[in-house]
Amino acid sequence: MFPILELISSQRHSRYFKQTRSHFIYRRVRLLSLILALLQTAWIFVDHLLLPEEVWWAVAVTRMISSAAFLGLFFWAQRPYNTDLALLRLLLLFLFLSCFHATSTAFLILHQVDQAVAGYEFFPFMIITMLAIFPLTLLEVAGITLLMLTIELGSQLLRGQWGELTALNNLWLLGVLALIAGWAAVNQMNMLLGLYRQATRDALTGLANRRLVLEQLDADIQSCREESQPLSVLLFDLDKFKGFNDKYGHAAGDIVLKEFAAILKQQARKKLDLPGRFGGEEFLLILPGQDEQAAIEMAQQIGQACRDSLVWIPGNLQVSFTTSIGIAGLRLGENSSDLIRRADEALYAAKAAGRDGWVVAQ
Numbered sequence: 001m002f003p004i005l006e007l008i009s010s011q012r013h014s015r016y017f018k019q020t021r022s023h024f025i026y027r028r029v030r031l032l033s034l035i036l037a038l039l040q041t042a043w044i045f046v047d048h049l050l051l052p053e054e055v056w057w058a059v060a061v062t063r064m065i066s067s068a069a070f071l072g073l074f075f076w077a078q079r080p081y082n083t084d085l086a087l088l089r090l091l092l093l094f095l096f097l098s099c100f101h102a103t104s105t106a107f108l109i110l111h112q113v114d115q116a117v118a119g120y121e122f123f124p125f126m127i128i129t130m131l132a133i134f135p136l137t138l139l140e141v142a143g144i145t146l147l148m149l150t151i152e153l154g155s156q157l158l159r160g161q162w163g164e165l166t167a168l169n170n171l172w173l174l175g176v177l178a179l180i181a182g183w184a185a186v187n188q189m190n191m192l193l194g195l196y197r198q199a200t201r202d203a204l205t206g207l208a209n210r211r212l213v214l215e216q217l218d219a220d221i222q223s224c225r226e227e228s229q230p231l232s233v234l235l236f237d238l239d240k241f242k243g244f245n246d247k248y249g250h251a252a253g254d255i256v257l258k259e260f261a262a263i264l265k266q267q268a269r270k271k272l273d274l275p276g277r278f279g280g281e282e283f284l285l286i287l288p289g290q291d292e293q294a295a296i297e298m299a300q301q302i303g304q305a306c307r308d309s310l311v312w313i314p315g316n317l318q319v320s321f322t323t324s325i326g327i328a329g330l331r332l333g334e335n336s337s338d339l340i341r342r343a344d345e346a347l348y349a350a351k352a353a354g355r356d357g358w359v360v361a362q
């Protein structure tokens with residue numbers, strides 16, 4: 001995959017990265033909303049010192065309304081891992097600020113108050129620089145910039161300022177600031193992608209590590225509950241792996257672990273299932289939206305692929321290997337720890353039943 005394409009649009013991001021970034025944006029929007037809600041209210045007192053009484057009232061009411069909107073955004077905690085909702089939250093944050101600016105400016109103009117007095121002229125520039133707070137793709141930055149420029153252009157037309165030198169200068173400045181803040185936003189995205197890869201990948205197999213698997217399982221359980229979808233997990237443990245290591249050496253064991261990871265990647269549904277290394281020679285596969293029956297079919301395919309595999313190991317030898325599998329389908333009210341515990345019990349039962357097989361958790 002070309003990293004540059006991941007910076008242009010989110011189309012190529014894995015479902016897991018999308019969820020992580022969405023949660024990241026969700027938390028930042030919430031924090032900013034709370035700060036803005038408090039600042040909007042506090043600024044009423046500053047306005048009182050700077051604005052004439054008749055405008056102050058109107059602007060104060062506008063501030064209270066926008067404060068309430070920001071509080072609404074702060075308390076809106078539904079589906080924090082959803083990408084569309086994360087971007088909608090971000091858009092609302094920008095729109096609420098722009099609406100406040102447009103309305104308060106209209107009051108100031110109506111009462112012929114110099115906007116520079118209370119810093120209202122500065123507002124659109126502050127809004128656009130907020131882009132830098134979020135990890136965004138180039139297309140998202142371009143979309144928000146276009147929206148902000150359109151709003152500024154629209155308000156210039158309404159104020160009858162379009163074509164004036166100061167108005168053109170404002171548009172130019174907005175564009176330049178958008179470029180700088182947008183660059184910072186895309187840079188954040190790049191950093192987040194890099195850190196995400198480092199923090200979530202197992203160095204030997206390239207699969208998701210235990211940390212990502214556990215985080216993702218929690219997120220998937222929540223999403224599947226919200227959408228009334230089933231979810232299953234498969235827990236794998238390679239058979240007699242200690243004996244294999246002792247007989248052929250640790251390096252040969254590593255080759256088998258990589259081969260098994262390749263089988264998991266091949267069998268898992270692209271961009272839907274998450275295979276991960278759970279520890280040592282234990283692996284977990286999360287199947288969101290799949291019930292126990294589908295999980296059994298997947299277990300059978302993976303078990304067969306292991307039996308069919310012929311792996312070259314040092315000493316010019318070819319070996320195959322087998323795995324035991326514990327299967328568990330999510331139950332009502334169950335959390336990730338309980339689900340994994342049941343899968344582990346099933347895995348233990350599969351080992352006790354002679355290995356190279358699967359058992360569904362009771």
Ligand SMILES: Nc1nc2c(ncn2[C@@H]2O[C@H](COP(=O)(O)OP(=O)(O)OP(=O)(O)O)[C@@H](O)[C@H]2O)c(=O)[nH]1
Pocket residue numbers: 204237238239240241242243245249250251252253254257279280281351355
């Ligand atoms: N080569 C290699 N071996 C590993 C790695 N991580 C864990 N192991 C080995 O995996 C083996 C796990 O063995 P056990 O859990 O005792 O069980 P087993 O021999 O697989 O037997 P059963 O699970 O009962 O079939 C240990 O010998 C570990 O050293 C690794 O990264 N590379």
